[in-house]
Amino acid sequence: MLRLPSQPTPTEWSSNWKDIQPALRKVRRSMASLRTSSLKVMRVSQLDSDILDMELVDILKEQLWNALSLFKPTIKENYEPELIGLLNLVLFKLSVYDSSATYGSHIFFYLSLISLLSLLQHKKHKCIANA
Numbered sequence: 001m002l003r004l005p006s007q008p009t010p011t012e013w014s015s016n017w018k019d020i021q022p023a024l025r026k027v028r029r030s031m032a033s034l035r036t037s038s039l040k041v042m043r044v045s046q047l048d049s050d051i052l053d054m055e056l057v058d059i060l061k062e063q064l065w066n067a068l069s070l071f072k073p074t075i076k077e078n079y080e081p082e083l084i085g086l087l088n089l090v091l092f093k094l095s096v097y098d099s100s101a102t103y104g105s106h107i108f109f110y111l112s113l114i115s116l117l118s119l120l121q122h123k124k125h126k127c128i129a130n131a
Contacts, residue, residue: 052104
């Protein structure tokens with residue numbers, strides 16, 4: 001197998017790897033002492049809230065295009081990237097900047113809370129019916 005001049009030889013990288021091990025152990029030990037967050041967010045929840053965010057942007061974008069078509073239809077074609085950027089900036093300011101969460105994550109949280117409450121209420125009624 002041919003080797004480029006800029007590529008290290010196998011013995012060179014393995015010696016470099018052995019040389020860096022003490023520093024890596026020190027970093028691993030220092031990271032182990034760091035406190036981890038007690039809040040665990042499921043990846044599915046993040047994906048669902050991201051989908052809700054995209055749908056919200058699409059709904060607002062459609063409303064913006066409809067409103068702009070009443071004034072001058074060429075505004076959309078001339079300034080579409082800027083208008084989308086402005087819409088995303090406004091949504092970012094009103095959601096993440098102000099409350100540290102996106103609208104999609106807020107909606108997903110409330111939907112999860114409602115489903116949990118309805119499940120608890122269903123179990124409560126089931127227990128009452130069995131008693």
